[in-house]
Amino acid sequence: MTLTLTLAATSTVPLAGAPVAVIPAHHLMTFLLQLGLLLGLATALGRLAVRFGLPTLLGELCAGILIGPSLLANVAPDLFAWLLPQDPARFHLIDAVGQLGVLLLVGMTGMHLDAGFLRRQGRTAAWISGAGLLVPLGLGVAAGFLVPAGLVADGTDPTVFALFLGVALSVSAIPVIAKILTEMRLLHRDIGQLVLSTAVIDDVAGWFLLSVVSALATAGARTGQAAATAVALLAVFVLAALLLGRRVVTRVLRLADRGRGNRPLIAAVTVMFLLSAAVTHALGFEAILGAFVCGALVGSSPDLKVARLAPLQTFVGAVLAPIFFATAGLRMDLTELSDPVVLTAGLLILVIAVAGKFAGAYLGARVARRTRWEALALGAGLNSRGVIEVIIAMVGLRLGVLTTASYTVIVLVAVVTSMMAPPLLRFAASRIAPTEEEAVREEFFDALETPDLQIPDRPLMAAAKEA
Numbered sequence: 001m002t003l004t005l006t007l008a009a010t011s012t013v014p015l016a017g018a019p020v021a022v023i024p025a026h027h028l029m030t031f032l033l034q035l036g037l038l039l040g041l042a043t044a045l046g047r048l049a050v051r052f053g054l055p056t057l058l059g060e061l062c063a064g065i066l067i068g069p070s071l072l073a074n075v076a077p078d079l080f081a082w083l084l085p086q087d088p089a090r091f092h093l094i095d096a097v098g099q100l101g102v103l104l105l106v107g108m109t110g111m112h113l114d115a116g117f118l119r120r121q122g123r124t125a126a127w128i129s130g131a132g133l134l135v136p137l138g139l140g141v142a143a144g145f146l147v148p149a150g151l152v153a154d155g156t157d158p159t160v161f162a163l164f165l166g167v168a169l170s171v172s173a174i175p176v177i178a179k180i181l182t183e184m185r186l187l188h189r190d191i192g193q194l195v196l197s198t199a200v201i202d203d204v205a206g207w208f209l210l211s212v213v214s215a216l217a218t219a220g221a222r223t224g225q226a227a228a229t230a231v232a233l234l235a236v237f238v239l240a241a242l243l244l245g246r247r248v249v250t251r252v253l254r255l256a257d258r259g260r261g262n263r264p265l266i267a268a269v270t271v272m273f274l275l276s277a278a279v280t281h282a283l284g285f286e287a288i289l290g291a292f293v294c295g296a297l298v299g300s301s302p303d304l305k306v307a308r309l310a311p312l313q314t315f316v317g318a319v320l321a322p323i324f325f326a327t328a329g330l331r332m333d334l335t336e337l338s339d340p341v342v343l344t345a346g347l348l349i350l351v352i353a354v355a356g357k358f359a360g361a362y363l364g365a366r367v368a369r370r371t372r373w374e375a376l377a378l379g380a381g382l383n384s385r386g387v388i389e390v391i392i393a394m395v396g397l398r399l400g401v402l403t404t405a406s407y408t409v410i411v412l413v414a415v416v417t418s419m420m421a422p423p424l425l426r427f428a429a430s431r432i433a434p435t436e437e438e439a440v441r442e443e444f445f446d447a448l449e450t451p452d453l454q455i456p457d458r459p460l461m462a463a464a465k466e467a
Helices: 025-051 057-064 077-083 089-109 116-118 121-142 158-170 174-183 190-217 223-256 263-282 287-299 306-330 335-338 340-367 371-384 388-399 406-429 436-449 460-466
Strands: 003-007 013-016
Touching: 025 057, 025 077, 025 089, 025 306, 057 121, 057 174, 057 306, 089 116, 089 263, 089 287, 089 306, 121 158, 121 190, 121 340, 121 371, 158 190, 158 340, 158 406, 158 436, 174 190, 174 371, 174 406, 190 371, 190 388, 190 406, 223 263, 223 287, 223 388, 263 287, 263 306, 335 406, 335 460, 340 371, 340 406, 371 406
Parallel strands: none
Antiparallel strands: 003 013
């Protein structure tokens, strides 16, 4: 039997199957206005931020802040309710575009990871990530037991809240760090690679700790069993990526290379990013972890024609990533900071977050016998929490661990630390001598930005070996 669906209250669409809801015309118009307004504001404010020596990320976040509950909801509440309806089904449309942006951004970031450099610097990265994770984690847990009761959601175990705050303060943001390093043209530098590699280790550990704390916050969860399952699944995924994933990626790239132009390759790489993200999400980890691992496999493949992915890099950087960062700003409500208790607690937590992460990374770098300038750069770079901390804060809201006030404080830490990183990183990196291997990486990465650049299409590690 043929069923019909109403479209925009006037049109009907026959379907031979179960009825599927079609987005109404008014909802579609609102969605298009949201996308256009967010992208336009994010682009304009991002360029303005760059003119003042600030990261583009700050301007993109401000786009969401301006038309979100922090400003527009108070200045023009009726317009805010019409433009950004709080109906989850409608708000999730803009969220979905943002999630696509961050997954592709993280996947492209993974392509910039020099796996050979990470292996050679494994001991150094372990020291830095270990200290950079444990010091802020411990300070965050201690602070969690001392915060005002108003920041802890009703019915939440204080220990669970303290552990959650510790996890939130211990992570770094791979997308933000990658964006900052790219804009500052430091991603090809050894120090940029070390910052990125250490952030990867930090985030894998951070997501694991988050899963444990989430299990504690869930009634009846068996924490020990959940932790053991998470470790086992992560090990299986990493092993499968190394043994099977590399072969799959190589085969797909070879098939895509037979097509004409760049489109088959861009489509194939995008599909692999998304499917890998779906796998890690299904396993209980964050989807960005799968996208990053897949990007690392793609970037190390000998069959990659890197210059042909420049259009994808451009589209993600110019369109999808700004929309994602703008949607992150929509979640912020700075009016919560008008409460002196919340503001004071927020400032103290910010100081603890900055001091803990910087001290941990700096100490780990010095133990690993890095120079003080490299240690300073690592402390500055890893202090960027960005949207990863926002995501963790949203998890806390969903689990009922955080109040709106504590959520706002954690997001404040994410924004301020992302602002602080570039000037300190630029200052320290300018005092670190470049190496010959960095020139090879710069040639490789430039191909992503300049498709007409005439350089050999060869994998990064092969080029590094030749150098």
